[in-house]
Amino acid sequence: MTRRTIRVGVTGLARAGKTAFLTSVAANLLALGAGRPVLPALARRVEGRGLQVSIAPAGAAGLPRFDHAAHLAALTADPPAWPARTSSASLLALDLVLDRQRLGISLPPARIRLELLDYPGEWLLDLPLVRTSYADWSAAVLRRLEGHPMAQEFLAYATALPAGAPADEALAATGHRLYRAMLARMRDEAGLSLLQPGRFLMPAPGPEPAWMAFFPMRGPKGGNSGLHALLALRYAAYVRAVQEDLAEPMFGNLDRIVVLVDLLSALSAGEAAFADASGALAAAAGALRWRRSLLDTALALGRLQRPPRTVSRVAYAATKADHVADRQRGNLSALLRALASPESAGPDVRTAHMPIAAVRCTEDFVWTLDGRPVSAVRGRRIGDERLLRSYPGEVPDRPPDAAFWAHPFLQLPVFEPRRPPDAGRGGVPELGLDALLLFLLEGIL
Amino acid sequence: MTVPPRPRIEVEDAPATPIPASPAANPAPLRPRIELEDTRAERLHAEPPPEVLTDPAPSRRAPLVLAGAVTLALGVGGLSLANFVIDQFTRAAWLGWTTLGVATAGVALLGAGVLRDVRAVLALRHVDGLRADLASTEPRRIMSAALDWAASVPGGPALLPALRAVNDPDAALALLRSGPGQALRGEADRMGRTAALQMVAGIAAMPSPSLDVLLVAWRGVRLVRQVAQLYGVRPGTLGTFALLRRTIGAATTVGALEFAGNAAAHAVLSNPLLAHLAGEVAGAGVAARRMVVLARAAAAACDPLEPPVRR
Numbered sequence: 074m075t076r077r078t079i080r081v082g083v084t085g086l087a088r089a090g091k092t093a094f095l096t097s098v099a100a101n102l103l104a105l106g107a108g109r110p111v112l113p114a115l116a117r118r119v120e121g122r123g124l125q126v127s128i129a130p131a132g133a134a135g136l137p138r139f140d141h142a143a144h145l146a147a148l149t150a151d152p153p154a155w156p157a158r159t160s161s162a163s164l165l166a167l168d169l170v171l172d173r174q175r176l177g178i179s180l181p182p183a184r185i186r187l188e189l190l191d192y193p194g195e196w197l198l199d200l201p202l203v204r205t206s207y208a209d210w211s212a213a214v215l216r217r218l219e220g221h222p223m224a225q226e227f228l229a230y231a232t233a234l235p236a237g238a239p240a241d242e243a244l245a246a247t248g249h250r251l252y253r254a255m256l257a258r259m260r261d262e263a264g265l266s267l268l269q270p271g272r273f274l275m276p277a278p279g280p281e282p283a284w285m286a287f288f289p290m291r292g293p294k295g296g297n298s299g300l301h302a303l304l305a306l307r308y309a310a311y312v313r314a315v316q317e318d319l320a321e322p323m324f325g326n327l328d329r330i331v332v333l334v335d336l337l338s339a340l341s342a343g344e345a346a347f348a349d350a351s352g353a354l355a356a357a358a359g360a361l362r363w364r365r366s367l368l369d370t371a372l373a374l375g376r377l378q379r380p381p382r383t384v385s386r387v388a389y390a391a392t393k394a395d396h397v398a399d400r401q402r403g404n405l406s407a408l409l410r411a412l413a414s415p416e417s418a419g420p421d422v423r424t425a426h427m428p429i430a431a432v433r434c435t436e437d438f439v440w441t442l443d444g445r446p447v448s449a450v451r452g453r454r455i456g457d458e459r460l461l462r463s464y465p466g467e468v469p470d471r472p473p474d475a476a477f478w479a480h481p482f483l484q485l486p487v488f489e490p491r492r493p494p495d496a497g498r499g500g501v502p503e504l505g506l507d508a509l510l511l512f513l514l515e516g517i518l
Numbered sequence: 519m520t521v522p523p524r525p526r527i528e529v530e531d532a533p534a535t536p537i538p539a540s541p542a543a544n545p546a547p548l549r550p551r552i553e554l555e556d557t558r559a560e561r562l563h564a565e566p567p568p569e570v571l572t573d574p575a576p577s578r579r580a581p582l583v584l585a586g587a588v589t590l591a592l593g594v595g596g597l598s599l600a601n602f603v604i605d606q607f608t609r610a611a612w613l614g615w616t617t618l619g620v621a622t623a624g625v626a627l628l629g630a631g632v633l634r635d636v637r638a639v640l641a642l643r644h645v646d647g648l649r650a651d652l653a654s655t656e657p658r659r660i661m662s663a664a665l666d667w668a669a670s671v672p673g674g675p676a677l678l679p680a681l682r683a684v685n686d687p688d689a690a691l692a693l694l695r696s697g698p699g700q701a702l703r704g705e706a707d708r709m710g711r712t713a714a715l716q717m718v719a720g721i722a723a724m725p726s727p728s729l730d731v732l733l734v735a736w737r738g739v740r741l742v743r744q745v746a747q748l749y750g751v752r753p754g755t756l757g758t759f760a761l762l763r764r765t766i767g768a769a770t771t772v773g774a775l776e777f778a779g780n781a782a783a784h785a786v787l788s789n790p791l792l793a794h795l796a797g798e799v800a801g802a803g804v805a806a807r808r809m810v811v812l813a814r815a816a817a818a819a820c821d822p823l824e825p826p827v828r829r
Contacts, residue, residue, distance in 0.1 A: 107653065151561070436562060442548055451555075452562055460559045466550035483550045491562040495656065502564040 076168075076184040079517060080326055082384075085333030086266045086353055087194035087275070090392040090431060092156040094333060095165050095191050096144040097431035097501045098510065100493070102126045102167055102187075104500035111500035112507040118518055122172045129166035129186055136322075139165035139191050145497040148432060152456065153489050161278050162192035162323065171518060185517055190323050195271035197357045199315045200324065202270060207308040211289035214269065223258050227251040227288075236293035240303040245286050252288035264342035267353035270311060277318070284310035329386045329513050332358065336391045336409060340473070340482040341465065347473070351412055358413070387424045388509050389413045394428030395435045395504050396485050397468055398448035402428040407470040425512045429505035434488035440464060452488040461486055599625075631754060638757025642764065645751065648822035652691065660687035664694055667822055670750050673698045691823070699823045703814075706745045710813025713741045714806035721805060734805050741809060742816040749820035764819035765812070 085091050104111045105119075106126030131138045140163070147154045167187045173180040202210060215231065218224040230251050238244055253273045259265040260274060268274060272285065287307040290300065332354070339350040391409045394402050410426040435452035440462055449464040465483040491502040599621055607614030651663030665681055668674035677697050681690050720733050739758065742765050746753050753761045818824045 433564075434562070442551070445548065447548060453559060457554070458558045460555045460557075461552060462555065463552045464548070464550055465552070480550070483552055486552060489561065491564055494564050498656075499564075 076186050077517075078186045078188060079328050079514075080188045081190075081513060082324055082327040082330045083189055083191065083333065084197055084330060084357060085194055085392075086197060086335070086350065086357070087158070087260070088338070089194055089333040089335045091194060091333055092144060092159055092191055093148075094331070094392070094431040094506075095139055095189055096141060096148065096156070097503055097506060098189065099128070099139075099141045099165055099167060100145055100497050101500045101503060101506065102169070102510075103128070104498065106169075107498070109494075109499045112510060114507045114511045115514070115518070118511060118514075119171060122174070123170075123182075124172075124518075125168075125170040127168050129168045131166075134164065136162060136164040139163040139189075141165060145493075145501070148490050148501065149493050149497045155455070155487070155490075158275065159191055159193045160275060162190065162196075162319070165189045165191065169518075187514075192319070192323065193271065193275040195268070195275040196315075196319055197271065198267065198269050198353060199271045200320055201356045201359065202312050203316055203320055207305040208292055210269070210308070211291060214289040215291065217267070218255075221259075223263060224255055227255045231288070231290060234290065234300065236291070236301075237298065238300040240299050242286075244300055245288075245303060245307075248288040248290070249286040264338070264346040266339075266346070266350045267356065270315075272311070282310075282314075283307075284314075287311070327384050330384050330388070331509070331513065332387065332389045332413065333392050334389065334409060334413065335393055336405060336412075337393050337396055337465070337468070337482075337485055340468070341484045343481070344473075344478045351472075354413065384422060386513060386515075387422055388512055389424065389426045390429045390505070390509055391427070393430060393485065395430035395433045395452075396450060396463065396488070397465065398437050398450055400448040401468045404468040404470040408468060408472070411471050425509075427505050427508055427512075429503070429509055431501075431503055431506055432490045433502040433504045434490050435463075438462075452491075455487050455489045461488070634752075635754035635756035638751060638753040639760050641751045642753075642757065642760055642820075645749075645820055645822050649824070652822055657687045661690060663822070664690045668694060668698065671698045671702060672748075673701050695823055699821065702748060702821065703817055705748055706813045706817035707810070709741060709744050709748070710810040713737055713809040713813065717805045717809050718803075730805075734808075737809065738812055741812055745813055745816035746820050749817070751820050761816070761819065765816045 083091050083094060085094075101111045103126050105116060106124050110116070128141065144156050147156065165188070167189075169183075169185040169187060171183045171185070173183050205213075215228070218228055227248075230248060234244065234248070256268045256273050260268055276285070284307040287304040290304055292301045292305075293299070334350075334354060339347045342350075389409050391405045394405055397405065405428045406426050409428075413426065435450040438449060438451055439446050440449040441447070442464065447464055449462055451460045451462045453459070454461050463483075463486055465485060466480065468482075469477050493499065493501045603614060603617050603621055606617040648663045648667050651659045652667075654660060661681075664687070665678065668677050668681055674694075674697075677693060680693060684690055684693070717734065717737060720737070721730050724730055724733060739762070742761055743753055743758060746757075746761050751757070751761070
């Protein structure tokens, strides 16, 4: 019996909510298969046809299995906990079996394997490196760092290095240490996202290879020798590892893509962080394979293989949408549409923009502020038994201008997830996930 | 008759003060804020699922006409029998006692048959209940049903300690599927293949094509009953009807297995003699293949590990 495999690439920068998204997708689809009243739009789509959903056996795959049960247990526990930063890639595979009927005749059921990938969000920004040389990357990074207060120490070291510096390990190690510390500060203190290479912030498991010790450096004129040549060699090895471990096995054969964007956190982090996050998103989206190139097709046919798959649907999702009231979610969707235009996708790729909360935490309510009723949300914070009311500000419906930044958007509280029914076996409370899955699986179910 | 005033626009002579902007039309922007409530609150729950309005289920009660006919048949039959026994007593005491003995034995046998049928129907209902329990999302319900079913099928009791040891419903179901579930399916397949062989031989030996239908029907019903007995369901007459109904429902879910049935039938017919016989007799191959599929459908109808049967 043939089984159709649909690969969904779940992309998103660090802390965009990829792990929570996958946990919720798995829990809700499993609950739907068990006949629980979840995902109403999807349930209507498969109404009258038996749907069975199960976690696919891992087989002998090299990629670790997504630990759905552990993540779900953490969300349902008392007190609940959000998934920690993802430190390695894993695969969530779900087997869907759907009864089929044509003209009243029962046909063999449709068997679909839905594969979704979890990986550290920091690694997503390694994809653009595959098409960038060390010299170009160094120039772009150093240009971006100029004038940034957190980069002063590293820039002082990098500019002090003579162009013809020898390939000394101590020089390379010091520059790498300073650059890496700067990246960590920029992520943790300034909330920046466009930080490369991703493995400097979230290394792959296991001992660190020697080629990791590089940093951006301006090259000597008229040649490539000494320290610069050593760093370029290490960069090339890093890019090769990205190509072999991430780009080809994980992003090379995608049918559909979900781009998770935490716009609300970017708005609350300030103007610079918002612009940085937009740039990071554009860089990552530009590195994905949207269309099949003639060269790829020719190479595959030459090897007597099928040409690589191309993306047919892209769903842009603004995550944590339950942190603002229902009235503002339309603006969130419009803002996402204005920021994430798939210019490289082409006309044959269908796109959708929607606000979602893969794991819902809050409830809407009307808050009277300064004598005026305002739509707001409330929920319990992690570790606090009292409800927290939140009106973080107005979400703009277009890229924010100077007037918006004059009235800052408040930092989003970390709410605890709503209690999933039956310890998660009855699904996970969500917002908008139903519509997103319906869009992704249209034409399959 | 009054003349209506003409519309006009005029400039006033006196200078006017500017009209103040309405505060309601352009209110000051609200300051974002986050505040903690004073009282403690329960953790927020999932919203209740939307109420699903469904048509009322059709009544499963027997029509009044049928109930009346059965009452009449049983009542009149019983009364006639009683009158007959009394009548016999008036003729001779020994004749009365003998008639009473015969009547009692007959009624008892009838009652035993009915009881057996009722038990068979209840056993099928029990399979439905187990299936619902095993497909539920409540761990305790699943574990209880798993233990219950394992205790009642061949090879299941040996698994009971292992089932009690694992505290995971998914692992328990996997154990049942790979253990007794697979063994029972294998045995049902073997029964199907045996019936297929008999079908080929029987149809080849049948003198008249019209008798083929009877042979296929008889062997099919017997096969379904055999498979049901394998799963611990012993159907009587009524139970057989209920079982056949379920088997037809299950056949739609195992429609995909037709391919497997084809393969099995081809394997059976790979014997040169049987292939020759099957070639001689039109429809023997089809009948043989259907026996294999029928065995699988009957197994699906009686196996609580299978998904719910559509009826």
